[in-house]
Amino acid sequence: MSFAADALAGRRVLVTGASSGIGRATAIRLSHAGADIVLMGRDEGRLAATLADCAAGNHSIDAGALDDADAVADRVGGIARDGGPFHGVFHAAGSSLVLPAKLTKNRHLEAVFGAGFYGAFGIARAAAKKGVVTDGGSVVFMSSVSSLRGRQGMVAYSAAKAAVDGMVRALATELAARRIRANSIVSGAVETQMHNDFVQSVDATLVDNYRNLHLLGFGSPDDIAEAALFLLSDASRWITGTSMAVDGGYTAK
């Protein structure tokens, strides 16, 4: 491990999307750096399973939908009021969508913009209020290479991720007075359950082509978890308003 076991000792971190995939891996990783984690997601059972895999700490779960900005802001504000402010937030909640533009309807947009963007905005609003994120804290949002690169079927998803990156730039300027930094991680394709389900449903040539879009092949959830840890730690205290590529070289090509 590259980070010290106490890199986030005594710090309270909110992780959304902690039921599975990148959110789950990150919650576990942060717990091994000494953080106390509040795990948010839709599925209480899977949140409990993530918590069980975390290193010992003052962790808790809070299950519920994350697709309404006001509801997320209120709930996060309430959790901070009850248990103390957060040093950091890692927002991994959200769903992907592969659908041609000609078939993409309003309800698809609502789904893909839901937790991924509206939920992100709820986090942003909460962070901007007093008592939710401590001064000098850090909010990290999951984005994607789809924010920067277009591919067939990705029109709605690309828009949602670009929305997150646009939000991060402006949010950073609003939070700067309190030295709270806001950044996003521009992720390539990471081998999560969601990814594996997709890969198994299409033919091998397509998977190879998809993998080869990345100089270093598919990533692992840990690659993102480590970057999240970096961005939540004091090592990144001067980094704000950026979208950091952690993408196996996808955007180099």
Place this chain on the structure above:
Amino acid sequence: MTVFVPDLFVGRKILVTGASSGLGRAAAIGLSRLGATVAITGRDEGRLGDTRDQLSGDGHLIVAATLDDTDAVAATVRDVASSIGVLDGVFHAAGISLTMPVRMTKSRHVADTFGPSVYGAFGIVRAAGQKGVMAERSSIVLMSSISAERGHHGMMIYSAAKSALHGLVRSAAVELAPRGVRVNAIVAGAVYTEMYAREVERMGPDWIAGVAARHPFGFGDTDDITQAVAYLMSDAGKWITGSAWTIDGGYTAQ
């Protein structure tokens, strides 16, 4: 540097260019404190000695070298690898900052600015592409600047030189990926180093206040850059290549 395990780079060999001062010196010291064996090069042998005196541990190497010629730098990097073993990392901080109005821009200003930073980078990457120089999972980090993305009066040459590094990083990353060598750039905002102190003498205190004010978080510290270098050199960064990481206190967010 306390976020990392203290033995992060024990057994690893890292070359740092531009180590006479500023970001290069700070990184060499920081990486040595994490256990790395460092080879340091720079323009000023006296100040390289000062850097060496501040390194933790022993076994480090001072390399007297010409830094502004691609062939010479490639040869130097090969020599360093021959001396201390295959390199796990190279941090290329060599380069000068130059403010020069466009109407006074001469060939030698362009050569002096492009030489150490850009031509030197070509030399590093060339050596990295050859056998026996870089370890199988290794990392090259090049110093770039917000000037690569934003224009300022007097910064035409510097902006162009730093911008050149971004094109270099992308294609070098593509070509070196099969060799297991990652290549990334750090896009730094204003970190208060000796380079800035010299500019203050020329440009005045109002200018420096203006620079700070354009960063939502004000001036950075050399440690802010060193920590990102450490991350990109470490196993935690193993899936990061061909990227430019912006570390600028929010400058380019606006």
